[in-house]
Amino acid sequence: MPSPEQTELLATPCVTCREHHLKCDRSVPRCGRCVRAGRECKLGFKFKPTKDSFSRGQRWLRPPRKLVYIDETQSLTTGSPLEDTSQYEIHVDETYNGELESNSSSVTPPAIAGLRERNPGNESVGITQPRNQPKVHGLFPSNGVSTSLLNSHRAFPEAKPTESYDVSSLPTGNNIRMSAPRNAPLSSFHAVSSLPLKNRTEALLFRHYIQKLAICLDLCDPSRHFELVVPERAAVSHTLLNAIFAIAARHLSHTTNFDPLASNRYHDECLKHLIPMLDHASTVSDENLFAATIILRMLEEMDVPTTGQDNYSHLLGIHAFVNAGDQYMGRGSLSAASFWVGLRQEIYIAVITQQPVKVSLDHYIVDRSFEAADDYTWSNRAIILIADVLNFCFGDGNFTSGRWNALDEACKKWSATRPSSFNPFFYRERTGSSAFPEVWHGSSCHVIGIQHHILAQLFLTQFDPSIPKVGTNRRTAMKKMTERIENLVRELCGIGICNQWTPPSMFTACMGIAMFGDQFGERSDQDALIDMLQRTEAEHARPTAAIQQQLKKAWGWVPENE
Structure with a gap:
Protein backbone atom coordinates (compact mmCIF):
# COMPACT_ATOMS: atom_id res chain seq x y z
CA MET A 1 0.00 0.00 0.00
CA PRO A 2 1.20 3.54 -0.55
CA SER A 3 2.50 5.35 2.48
CA PRO A 4 0.33 8.02 4.19
CA GLU A 5 2.77 10.67 3.07
CA GLN A 6 2.22 9.86 -0.58
CA THR A 7 -0.27 12.40 -1.88
CA GLU A 8 0.02 11.99 -5.63
CA LEU A 9 -1.82 8.87 -6.75
CA LEU A 10 -3.47 7.60 -9.88
CA ALA A 11 -7.13 8.56 -10.04
CA THR A 12 -8.16 4.89 -10.31
CA PRO A 13 -6.33 1.56 -10.22
CA CYS A 14 -4.40 0.92 -13.43
CA VAL A 15 -5.99 -1.22 -16.12
CA THR A 16 -3.15 -3.77 -16.00
CA CYS A 17 -3.73 -4.62 -12.34
CA ARG A 18 -7.48 -4.81 -12.90
CA GLU A 19 -7.00 -7.22 -15.80
CA HIS A 20 -4.84 -9.48 -13.58
CA HIS A 21 -7.26 -9.12 -10.64
CA LEU A 22 -4.53 -7.61 -8.48
CA LYS A 23 -4.67 -4.78 -5.97
CA CYS A 24 -3.01 -1.64 -7.39
CA ASP A 25 -1.09 0.75 -5.13
CA ARG A 26 -1.90 3.58 -7.64
CA SER A 27 1.61 5.01 -7.55
CA VAL A 28 2.60 7.47 -10.30
CA PRO A 29 3.72 7.43 -13.04
CA ARG A 30 3.67 3.57 -12.82
CA CYS A 31 2.21 1.52 -9.99
CA GLY A 32 4.61 -0.48 -7.87
CA ARG A 33 3.15 -3.87 -8.79
CA CYS A 34 3.62 -3.28 -12.54
CA VAL A 35 7.18 -2.07 -11.92
CA ARG A 36 8.06 -5.23 -9.96
CA ALA A 37 6.44 -7.51 -12.56
CA GLY A 38 8.00 -5.64 -15.51
CA ARG A 39 4.59 -5.05 -17.10
CA GLU A 40 3.25 -2.03 -18.95
CA CYS A 41 1.18 0.09 -16.57
CA LYS A 42 -1.93 1.17 -18.45
CA LEU A 43 -3.73 4.14 -16.93
CA GLY A 44 -7.46 3.98 -16.35
CA PHE A 45 -10.12 6.63 -16.48
CA LYS A 46 -12.02 8.26 -13.68
CA PHE A 47 -15.72 8.78 -14.14
CA LYS A 48 -17.74 11.17 -12.03
CA PRO A 49 -21.50 10.72 -11.74
CA THR A 50 -23.60 13.64 -12.89
CA LYS A 51 -26.08 15.30 -10.59
CA ASP A 52 -28.34 16.34 -13.46
CA SER A 53 -31.87 14.95 -13.46
CA PHE A 54 -33.81 13.84 -16.49
CA SER A 55 -36.87 15.79 -17.70
CA ARG A 56 -40.31 14.28 -17.83
CA GLY A 57 -40.16 14.36 -21.62
CA GLN A 58 -36.96 12.24 -21.74
CA ARG A 59 -37.30 9.55 -24.40
CA TRP A 60 -35.83 6.14 -23.64
CA LEU A 61 -34.56 3.56 -26.09
CA ARG A 62 -36.54 0.38 -26.40
CA ASN A 97 -44.07 0.19 -22.25
CA GLY A 98 -40.75 2.01 -22.20
CA GLU A 99 -41.16 3.30 -18.64
CA LEU A 100 -38.84 2.54 -15.77
CA GLU A 101 -40.29 1.46 -12.47
CA SER A 102 -38.24 2.68 -9.53
CA ASN A 103 -39.45 -0.10 -7.25
CA SER A 104 -38.90 -2.99 -9.62
CA SER A 105 -36.39 -5.62 -8.56
CA SER A 106 -33.52 -6.65 -10.77
CA VAL A 107 -33.71 -9.87 -12.71
CA THR A 108 -31.19 -12.53 -11.78
CA ARG A 116 -25.40 -27.77 -7.42
CA GLU A 117 -27.50 -25.32 -5.51
CA ARG A 118 -24.42 -23.86 -3.91
CA ASN A 119 -20.97 -23.48 -5.35
CA PRO A 120 -17.72 -23.90 -3.41
CA GLY A 121 -17.53 -20.16 -2.92
CA ASN A 122 -20.57 -20.39 -0.62
CA GLU A 123 -22.50 -18.10 -2.96
CA SER A 124 -26.03 -18.97 -3.98
CA VAL A 125 -26.46 -20.05 -7.59
CA GLY A 126 -30.22 -20.09 -7.84
CA ILE A 127 -32.96 -17.94 -9.29
CA THR A 128 -32.36 -15.23 -6.72
CA GLN A 129 -29.12 -14.06 -5.21
CA PRO A 130 -28.95 -12.48 -1.75
CA ARG A 131 -27.35 -9.08 -1.62
CA ASN A 132 -24.51 -8.05 0.71
CA GLN A 133 -22.94 -11.48 0.34
CA PRO A 134 -19.50 -11.58 2.04
CA LYS A 135 -16.63 -11.65 -0.41
CA VAL A 136 -14.54 -14.80 -0.42
CA HIS A 137 -11.22 -15.83 -1.91
CA GLY A 138 -11.42 -19.44 -3.03
CA LEU A 139 -13.23 -21.09 -0.13
CA PHE A 140 -12.05 -18.94 2.74
CA PRO A 141 -14.22 -15.94 3.71
CA SER A 142 -12.36 -12.74 4.44
CA ASN A 143 -14.81 -11.66 7.12
CA GLY A 144 -13.43 -13.89 9.83
CA VAL A 145 -15.75 -16.87 9.36
CA SER A 146 -14.33 -19.92 11.12
CA THR A 147 -12.62 -22.41 8.85
CA SER A 148 -14.11 -25.25 10.83
CA LEU A 149 -17.08 -25.07 8.48
CA LEU A 150 -14.75 -25.98 5.63
CA ASN A 151 -13.56 -29.23 7.12
CA SER A 152 -16.42 -31.38 5.90
CA HIS A 153 -16.23 -33.53 2.78
CA ARG A 154 -17.83 -30.89 0.56
CA ALA A 155 -17.13 -27.66 2.43
CA PHE A 156 -20.52 -26.21 1.60
CA PRO A 157 -23.89 -26.58 3.33
CA GLU A 158 -26.40 -29.18 2.32
CA ALA A 159 -29.75 -28.12 0.86
CA LYS A 160 -32.60 -28.03 3.36
CA PRO A 161 -35.22 -30.71 2.76
CA THR A 162 -38.72 -29.59 1.81
CA GLU A 163 -42.00 -31.47 1.96
CA SER A 164 -43.14 -30.40 -1.49
CA TYR A 165 -41.99 -28.53 -4.54
CA ASP A 166 -42.57 -24.83 -3.91
CA VAL A 167 -42.84 -22.75 -7.09
CA SER A 168 -44.48 -19.75 -5.46
CA SER A 169 -41.12 -18.06 -4.94
CA LEU A 170 -40.25 -18.06 -8.63
CA PRO A 171 -40.51 -14.66 -10.37
CA THR A 172 -43.65 -14.18 -12.42
CA SER A 179 -36.03 -19.57 -21.47
CA ALA A 180 -33.88 -22.68 -21.65
CA PRO A 181 -31.36 -23.11 -24.48
CA ARG A 182 -33.00 -23.55 -27.84
CA ASN A 183 -33.42 -27.07 -29.26
CA ALA A 184 -32.92 -28.58 -25.81
CA PRO A 185 -34.14 -32.21 -25.75
CA LEU A 186 -37.17 -32.99 -23.63
CA SER A 187 -35.27 -35.33 -21.34
CA SER A 188 -34.43 -35.74 -17.68
CA PHE A 189 -30.75 -35.26 -18.58
CA HIS A 190 -29.17 -31.81 -18.78
CA ALA A 191 -28.15 -30.82 -22.29
CA VAL A 192 -25.59 -28.35 -20.97
CA SER A 193 -22.65 -29.63 -18.94
CA SER A 194 -21.81 -28.02 -15.63
CA LEU A 195 -18.21 -27.91 -16.86
CA PRO A 196 -16.90 -25.42 -19.43
CA LEU A 197 -15.79 -28.17 -21.83
CA LYS A 198 -15.11 -27.04 -25.39
CA ASN A 199 -15.34 -30.38 -27.18
CA ARG A 200 -15.36 -34.15 -26.85
CA THR A 201 -11.57 -34.30 -26.45
CA GLU A 202 -11.72 -32.28 -23.26
CA ALA A 203 -14.49 -34.54 -22.00
CA LEU A 204 -12.24 -37.52 -22.71
CA LEU A 205 -9.38 -35.90 -20.78
CA PHE A 206 -11.65 -35.11 -17.87
CA ARG A 207 -12.90 -38.70 -17.71
CA HIS A 208 -9.37 -40.08 -17.99
CA TYR A 209 -8.28 -38.03 -14.98
CA ILE A 210 -11.19 -39.31 -12.86
CA GLN A 211 -10.87 -42.95 -13.87
CA LYS A 212 -7.09 -43.39 -14.14
CA LEU A 213 -5.19 -40.62 -12.34
CA ALA A 214 -7.19 -39.54 -9.30
CA ILE A 215 -6.53 -42.94 -7.70
CA CYS A 216 -2.83 -42.04 -7.64
CA LEU A 217 -3.61 -39.07 -5.38
CA ASP A 218 -6.37 -40.42 -3.12
CA LEU A 219 -4.37 -43.31 -1.63
CA CYS A 220 -4.85 -42.38 2.03
CA ASP A 221 -7.95 -40.22 1.73
CA PRO A 222 -11.25 -41.83 2.75
CA SER A 223 -13.17 -38.93 1.17
CA ARG A 224 -11.35 -39.29 -2.18
CA HIS A 225 -11.07 -35.53 -2.64
CA PHE A 226 -9.11 -35.67 -5.91
CA GLU A 227 -11.64 -38.02 -7.49
CA LEU A 228 -14.86 -36.51 -6.14
CA VAL A 229 -14.28 -32.95 -4.94
CA VAL A 230 -11.63 -31.68 -7.38
CA PRO A 231 -13.72 -32.41 -10.52
CA GLU A 232 -16.62 -30.55 -8.93
CA ARG A 233 -14.41 -27.57 -8.07
CA ALA A 234 -13.07 -27.55 -11.64
CA ALA A 235 -16.46 -26.25 -12.76
CA VAL A 236 -15.64 -22.90 -11.16
CA SER A 237 -11.83 -22.93 -11.13
CA HIS A 238 -10.23 -22.30 -14.51
CA THR A 239 -6.76 -23.13 -13.16
CA LEU A 240 -7.85 -26.43 -11.65
CA LEU A 241 -9.66 -27.50 -14.81
CA ASN A 242 -6.63 -26.80 -17.00
CA ALA A 243 -4.40 -28.70 -14.58
CA ILE A 244 -6.70 -31.72 -14.98
CA PHE A 245 -6.57 -31.43 -18.77
CA ALA A 246 -2.78 -31.04 -18.74
CA ILE A 247 -2.00 -34.11 -16.64
CA ALA A 248 -4.53 -36.31 -18.45
CA ALA A 249 -3.11 -35.29 -21.83
CA ARG A 250 0.46 -35.94 -20.68
CA HIS A 251 -0.41 -39.38 -19.29
CA LEU A 252 -2.22 -40.34 -22.50
CA SER A 253 0.66 -39.09 -24.65
CA HIS A 254 3.09 -41.29 -22.69
CA THR A 255 0.92 -44.40 -22.72
CA THR A 256 -0.93 -44.05 -26.07
CA ASN A 257 -0.54 -42.14 -29.34
CA PHE A 258 -2.32 -39.03 -28.00
CA ASP A 259 -1.13 -35.60 -29.19
CA PRO A 260 2.10 -34.91 -27.22
CA LEU A 261 1.68 -31.13 -27.51
CA ALA A 262 -1.82 -30.94 -26.07
CA SER A 263 -0.56 -31.10 -22.49
CA ASN A 264 1.78 -28.17 -23.07
CA ARG A 265 -1.08 -25.95 -24.23
CA TYR A 266 -3.18 -26.66 -21.15
CA HIS A 267 -0.16 -26.36 -18.88
CA ASP A 268 0.73 -22.94 -20.29
CA GLU A 269 -2.85 -21.77 -19.91
CA CYS A 270 -2.84 -22.97 -16.33
CA LEU A 271 0.39 -21.14 -15.48
CA LYS A 272 -0.87 -17.97 -17.15
CA HIS A 273 -3.38 -17.57 -14.34
CA LEU A 274 -1.56 -19.36 -11.52
CA ILE A 275 1.70 -17.38 -11.58
CA PRO A 276 0.10 -13.90 -11.14
CA MET A 277 -1.97 -15.28 -8.26
CA LEU A 278 1.16 -16.31 -6.39
CA ASP A 279 1.87 -12.62 -5.78
CA HIS A 280 -1.04 -12.58 -3.34
CA ALA A 281 -0.56 -13.61 0.26
CA SER A 282 -4.18 -14.78 0.22
CA THR A 283 -3.41 -17.31 -2.51
CA VAL A 284 -2.06 -19.77 0.05
CA SER A 285 -5.56 -19.94 1.54
CA ASP A 286 -7.11 -21.07 -1.75
CA GLU A 287 -7.27 -24.85 -1.59
CA ASN A 288 -8.34 -25.07 -5.25
CA LEU A 289 -4.95 -23.62 -6.23
CA PHE A 290 -3.24 -25.92 -3.72
CA ALA A 291 -4.86 -28.93 -5.40
CA ALA A 292 -3.93 -27.60 -8.85
CA THR A 293 -0.30 -27.27 -7.75
CA ILE A 294 -0.34 -30.88 -6.53
CA ILE A 295 -1.64 -32.05 -9.92
CA LEU A 296 0.98 -29.97 -11.76
CA ARG A 297 3.72 -31.48 -9.61
CA MET A 298 2.56 -34.95 -10.66
CA LEU A 299 2.71 -33.72 -14.27
CA GLU A 300 6.23 -32.42 -13.63
CA GLU A 301 7.30 -35.89 -12.49
CA MET A 302 5.94 -37.38 -15.72
CA ASP A 303 7.76 -34.78 -17.81
CA VAL A 304 11.27 -35.86 -16.79
CA PRO A 305 11.80 -38.09 -19.89
CA THR A 306 10.69 -35.18 -22.10
CA THR A 307 12.63 -32.36 -20.44
CA GLY A 308 15.63 -34.48 -19.45
CA GLN A 309 15.59 -33.22 -15.85
CA ASP A 310 13.32 -32.48 -12.92
CA ASN A 311 13.23 -28.76 -12.15
CA TYR A 312 11.08 -29.19 -9.00
CA SER A 313 9.30 -25.95 -9.93
CA HIS A 314 5.94 -26.87 -8.46
CA LEU A 315 7.52 -28.24 -5.28
CA LEU A 316 8.23 -24.65 -4.29
CA GLY A 317 4.55 -23.86 -4.69
CA ILE A 318 3.64 -26.84 -2.52
CA HIS A 319 6.04 -25.61 0.18
CA ALA A 320 4.34 -22.21 0.13
CA PHE A 321 0.90 -23.72 0.67
CA VAL A 322 2.07 -26.17 3.35
CA ASN A 323 4.00 -23.51 5.28
CA ALA A 324 1.03 -21.12 5.30
CA GLY A 325 -0.19 -22.46 8.63
CA ASP A 326 -2.70 -24.78 10.23
CA GLN A 327 -5.62 -22.38 9.90
CA TYR A 328 -5.97 -23.34 6.22
CA MET A 329 -5.57 -27.09 6.73
CA GLY A 330 -8.55 -28.45 8.64
CA ARG A 331 -9.01 -32.18 9.00
CA GLY A 332 -11.05 -33.62 6.17
CA SER A 333 -10.52 -30.59 3.91
CA LEU A 334 -9.12 -30.52 0.40
CA SER A 335 -6.09 -28.66 1.77
CA ALA A 336 -5.37 -31.51 4.19
CA ALA A 337 -5.73 -34.06 1.39
CA SER A 338 -3.35 -31.97 -0.74
CA PHE A 339 -0.86 -31.84 2.13
CA TRP A 340 -0.61 -35.63 2.32
CA VAL A 341 -0.20 -35.97 -1.45
CA GLY A 342 2.43 -33.21 -1.44
CA LEU A 343 4.30 -34.96 1.38
CA ARG A 344 4.41 -38.22 -0.58
CA GLN A 345 5.69 -36.30 -3.61
CA GLU A 346 8.35 -34.69 -1.41
CA ILE A 347 9.38 -38.10 -0.02
CA TYR A 348 9.86 -39.39 -3.57
CA ILE A 349 12.24 -36.53 -4.34
CA ALA A 350 14.06 -36.94 -1.01
CA VAL A 351 14.66 -40.63 -1.74
CA ILE A 352 15.83 -40.15 -5.32
CA THR A 353 18.12 -37.21 -4.49
CA GLN A 354 19.17 -38.54 -1.05
CA GLN A 355 18.19 -35.33 0.71
CA PRO A 356 16.03 -34.54 3.74
CA VAL A 357 12.33 -33.79 3.37
CA LYS A 358 11.97 -30.03 2.98
CA VAL A 359 8.25 -29.64 3.52
CA SER A 360 7.20 -28.65 7.03
CA LEU A 361 5.98 -31.54 9.21
CA ASP A 362 4.86 -29.38 12.14
CA HIS A 363 1.10 -29.39 11.62
CA TYR A 364 -1.64 -30.51 13.95
CA ILE A 365 -2.96 -32.95 11.33
CA VAL A 366 0.35 -34.83 11.63
CA ASP A 367 -0.06 -37.77 14.02
CA ARG A 368 2.96 -39.68 15.32
CA SER A 369 1.09 -41.60 18.02
CA PHE A 370 0.21 -45.30 18.13
CA GLU A 371 -3.28 -44.93 19.53
CA ALA A 372 -6.30 -46.65 18.00
CA ALA A 373 -7.39 -44.98 14.77
CA ASP A 374 -8.78 -45.72 11.31
CA ASP A 375 -6.61 -47.39 8.67
CA TYR A 376 -6.06 -44.15 6.74
CA THR A 377 -4.55 -42.52 9.81
CA TRP A 378 -2.25 -45.51 10.30
CA SER A 379 -1.06 -45.21 6.70
CA ASN A 380 -0.32 -41.52 7.16
CA ARG A 381 1.59 -42.36 10.34
CA ALA A 382 3.81 -44.66 8.26
CA ILE A 383 4.35 -41.83 5.76
CA ILE A 384 5.37 -39.43 8.53
CA LEU A 385 7.71 -42.09 9.91
CA ILE A 386 9.60 -42.51 6.62
CA ALA A 387 9.84 -38.70 6.37
CA ASP A 388 11.41 -38.60 9.85
CA VAL A 389 13.79 -41.42 8.88
CA LEU A 390 14.90 -39.60 5.72
CA ASN A 391 15.52 -36.43 7.74
CA PHE A 392 17.64 -38.51 10.10
CA CYS A 393 19.64 -40.22 7.34
CA PHE A 394 20.23 -37.18 5.12
CA GLY A 395 19.83 -34.27 7.52
CA ASP A 396 22.61 -32.19 9.05
CA GLY A 397 23.96 -32.88 12.53
CA ASN A 398 21.17 -35.17 13.75
CA PHE A 399 22.81 -38.57 13.17
CA THR A 400 23.11 -40.15 16.62
CA SER A 401 22.67 -43.68 17.93
CA GLY A 402 19.96 -42.49 20.28
CA ARG A 403 17.95 -40.98 17.43
CA TRP A 404 18.39 -44.15 15.32
CA ASN A 405 17.20 -46.33 18.21
CA ALA A 406 14.11 -44.13 18.68
CA LEU A 407 13.18 -44.37 15.00
CA ASP A 408 13.84 -48.13 14.92
CA GLU A 409 11.64 -48.57 17.98
CA ALA A 410 8.91 -46.50 16.29
CA CYS A 411 9.07 -48.80 13.25
CA LYS A 412 8.72 -51.88 15.42
CA LYS A 413 5.86 -50.36 17.38
CA TRP A 414 4.00 -49.33 14.20
CA SER A 415 4.29 -52.92 12.93
CA ALA A 416 3.16 -54.40 16.26
CA THR A 417 0.19 -52.09 16.92
CA ARG A 418 -1.21 -51.47 13.43
CA PRO A 419 -4.65 -52.98 12.69
CA SER A 420 -4.78 -56.55 11.41
CA SER A 421 -6.51 -55.22 8.29
CA PHE A 422 -3.03 -54.30 7.01
CA ASN A 423 -2.25 -58.00 6.67
CA PRO A 424 -2.60 -59.18 3.05
CA PHE A 425 -5.62 -61.35 2.31
CA PHE A 426 -3.34 -63.62 0.27
CA TYR A 427 0.38 -64.26 0.61
CA ARG A 428 2.66 -66.81 -1.05
CA GLU A 429 6.40 -67.04 -0.69
CA ARG A 430 8.44 -66.64 -3.84
CA THR A 431 9.30 -69.79 -5.76
CA GLY A 432 12.42 -70.65 -7.67
CA SER A 433 11.02 -69.11 -10.86
CA SER A 434 9.85 -65.90 -9.19
CA ALA A 435 11.99 -63.12 -7.74
CA PHE A 436 9.19 -61.70 -5.58
CA PRO A 437 6.51 -63.10 -3.27
CA GLU A 438 2.80 -62.71 -4.00
CA VAL A 439 1.21 -60.13 -1.69
CA TRP A 440 -2.43 -59.20 -2.30
CA HIS A 441 -4.11 -56.26 -0.56
CA GLY A 442 -7.61 -54.90 -0.98
CA SER A 443 -7.11 -51.23 -0.13
CA SER A 444 -4.72 -48.63 -1.49
CA CYS A 445 -4.16 -47.21 2.00
CA HIS A 446 -2.92 -50.63 3.16
CA VAL A 447 -0.61 -50.90 0.16
CA ILE A 448 0.95 -47.47 0.55
CA GLY A 449 1.17 -47.74 4.35
CA ILE A 450 3.02 -51.07 4.31
CA GLN A 451 5.31 -50.00 1.47
CA HIS A 452 6.36 -46.77 3.20
CA HIS A 453 6.95 -48.72 6.39
CA ILE A 454 9.22 -51.09 4.43
CA LEU A 455 11.09 -48.09 3.02
CA ALA A 456 11.67 -46.79 6.55
CA GLN A 457 13.09 -50.17 7.59
CA LEU A 458 15.34 -50.25 4.51
CA PHE A 459 16.95 -46.90 5.28
CA LEU A 460 17.35 -47.68 8.96
CA THR A 461 19.02 -50.98 8.04
CA GLN A 462 21.38 -49.26 5.62
CA PHE A 463 22.29 -46.56 8.17
CA ASP A 464 22.50 -48.85 11.21
CA PRO A 465 25.21 -47.31 13.41
CA SER A 466 25.83 -50.63 15.19
CA ILE A 467 27.53 -52.13 12.11
CA PRO A 468 31.28 -52.09 12.75
CA LYS A 469 33.29 -49.79 10.52
CA VAL A 470 36.31 -52.10 10.69
CA GLY A 471 37.22 -55.38 12.36
CA THR A 472 36.58 -59.08 12.02
CA ASN A 473 32.84 -58.78 12.66
CA ARG A 474 32.19 -56.30 9.88
CA ARG A 475 31.99 -58.93 7.10
CA THR A 476 29.34 -60.94 8.97
CA ALA A 477 27.35 -57.80 9.87
CA MET A 478 27.43 -56.58 6.28
CA LYS A 479 26.24 -59.96 5.00
CA LYS A 480 23.28 -59.92 7.39
CA MET A 481 22.48 -56.36 6.38
CA THR A 482 22.49 -57.26 2.67
CA GLU A 483 20.23 -60.27 3.26
CA ARG A 484 17.74 -58.15 5.19
CA ILE A 485 17.76 -55.44 2.52
CA GLU A 486 17.17 -58.01 -0.23
CA ASN A 487 14.21 -59.54 1.63
CA LEU A 488 12.66 -56.13 2.27
CA VAL A 489 13.06 -55.08 -1.38
CA ARG A 490 11.48 -58.36 -2.51
CA GLU A 491 8.49 -57.68 -0.25
CA LEU A 492 8.27 -54.11 -1.56
CA CYS A 493 8.30 -55.26 -5.20
CA GLY A 494 5.92 -58.15 -4.54
CA ILE A 495 3.35 -55.70 -3.19
CA GLY A 496 3.87 -53.48 -6.24
CA ILE A 497 3.54 -56.26 -8.82
CA CYS A 498 0.44 -57.80 -7.22
CA ASN A 499 -1.42 -54.53 -6.65
CA GLN A 500 -0.99 -52.67 -9.93
CA TRP A 501 -4.64 -51.64 -9.77
CA THR A 502 -3.23 -48.81 -7.63
CA PRO A 503 -0.31 -47.50 -9.74
CA PRO A 504 1.57 -45.85 -6.81
CA SER A 505 2.36 -49.35 -5.56
CA MET A 506 4.71 -49.61 -8.56
CA PHE A 507 6.08 -46.08 -8.02
CA THR A 508 6.96 -46.82 -4.39
CA ALA A 509 8.58 -50.13 -5.30
CA CYS A 510 10.74 -48.32 -7.86
CA MET A 511 11.97 -46.01 -5.10
CA GLY A 512 13.30 -49.05 -3.22
CA ILE A 513 14.86 -50.46 -6.39
CA ALA A 514 16.58 -47.14 -7.11
CA MET A 515 18.18 -47.02 -3.65
CA PHE A 516 18.96 -50.69 -2.93
CA GLY A 517 18.77 -52.59 -6.23
CA ASP A 518 22.55 -52.50 -6.64
CA GLN A 519 22.89 -55.01 -3.77
CA PHE A 520 21.33 -57.84 -5.83
CA GLY A 521 24.03 -60.04 -7.35
CA GLU A 522 22.02 -62.75 -9.12
CA ARG A 523 21.27 -62.10 -12.80
CA SER A 524 17.69 -63.42 -12.48
CA ASP A 525 16.97 -60.92 -9.69
CA GLN A 526 18.52 -58.11 -11.70
CA ASP A 527 16.38 -58.98 -14.75
CA ALA A 528 13.26 -58.94 -12.58
CA LEU A 529 14.11 -55.50 -11.17
CA ILE A 530 14.79 -54.04 -14.62
CA ASP A 531 11.55 -55.54 -15.94
CA MET A 532 9.62 -53.87 -13.11
CA LEU A 533 11.20 -50.49 -13.87
CA GLN A 534 10.38 -50.83 -17.57
CA ARG A 535 6.76 -51.81 -16.90
CA THR A 536 6.32 -48.87 -14.56
CA GLU A 537 7.49 -46.41 -17.22
CA ALA A 538 5.60 -48.01 -20.10
CA GLU A 539 2.26 -48.58 -18.34
CA HIS A 540 2.15 -45.78 -15.77
CA ALA A 541 4.22 -42.95 -17.33
CA ARG A 542 6.64 -42.83 -14.38
CA PRO A 543 10.22 -42.11 -15.57
CA THR A 544 12.68 -44.89 -14.70
CA ALA A 545 15.23 -44.79 -17.55
CA ALA A 546 17.88 -43.04 -15.44
CA ILE A 547 17.47 -45.60 -12.64
CA GLN A 548 17.83 -48.45 -15.13
CA GLN A 549 21.04 -46.99 -16.51
CA GLN A 550 22.55 -46.50 -13.04
CA LEU A 551 21.76 -50.06 -12.00
CA LYS A 552 23.17 -51.54 -15.19
CA LYS A 553 26.43 -49.72 -14.50
CA ALA A 554 26.45 -50.87 -10.88
CA TRP A 555 25.89 -54.49 -11.96
CA GLY A 556 28.56 -54.27 -14.67
CA TRP A 557 26.15 -54.66 -17.56
CA VAL A 558 27.55 -51.60 -19.29
CA PRO A 559 30.90 -49.83 -18.87
CA GLU A 560 31.04 -47.10 -16.23
CA ASN A 561 32.01 -44.43 -18.78
CA GLU A 562 28.85 -44.89 -20.90
Missing part, protein backbone atom coordinates in the same frame (compact mmCIF):
# COMPACT_ATOMS: atom_id res chain seq x y z
CA PRO A 63 -34.44 -2.69 -25.50
CA PRO A 64 -34.37 -5.60 -27.96
CA ARG A 65 -36.73 -8.49 -27.42
CA LYS A 66 -33.91 -10.86 -26.54
CA LEU A 67 -31.21 -9.90 -24.08
CA VAL A 68 -28.10 -11.92 -23.38
CA TYR A 69 -26.96 -12.00 -19.77
CA ILE A 70 -23.21 -12.56 -19.35
CA ASP A 71 -22.37 -14.05 -15.96
CA GLU A 72 -18.83 -12.91 -15.19
CA THR A 73 -18.64 -14.59 -11.79
CA GLN A 74 -16.46 -17.42 -13.07
CA SER A 75 -14.30 -15.04 -15.06
CA LEU A 76 -13.65 -12.78 -12.07
CA THR A 77 -12.95 -15.72 -9.76
CA THR A 78 -10.64 -17.74 -11.99
CA GLY A 79 -9.39 -15.23 -14.54
CA SER A 80 -10.78 -17.32 -17.39
CA PRO A 81 -12.65 -15.76 -20.31
CA LEU A 82 -16.22 -16.76 -20.95
CA GLU A 83 -16.56 -19.08 -23.92
CA ASP A 84 -20.29 -19.53 -24.45
CA THR A 85 -23.19 -17.37 -23.38
CA SER A 86 -25.89 -19.03 -25.39
CA GLN A 87 -27.63 -20.50 -22.35
CA TYR A 88 -28.02 -17.13 -20.58
CA GLU A 89 -30.91 -15.63 -22.53
CA ILE A 90 -33.63 -13.33 -21.20
CA HIS A 91 -36.58 -12.55 -23.44
CA VAL A 92 -38.45 -9.27 -23.02
CA ASP A 93 -42.12 -9.21 -23.99
CA GLU A 94 -43.37 -6.76 -26.62
CA THR A 95 -45.73 -5.32 -24.01
CA TYR A 96 -42.81 -3.39 -22.53
CA PRO A 109 -29.99 -14.91 -14.51
CA PRO A 110 -30.88 -18.60 -14.43
CA ALA A 111 -28.54 -21.01 -12.70
CA ILE A 112 -25.98 -22.85 -14.77
CA ALA A 113 -27.50 -26.18 -15.67
CA GLY A 114 -25.98 -29.06 -13.79
CA LEU A 115 -24.36 -27.09 -10.98
CA GLY A 173 -45.06 -11.44 -14.58
CA ASN A 174 -46.02 -10.54 -18.10
CA ASN A 175 -42.93 -8.56 -18.92
CA ILE A 176 -40.11 -10.98 -18.32
CA ARG A 177 -39.67 -14.69 -18.82
CA MET A 178 -36.59 -16.89 -18.88
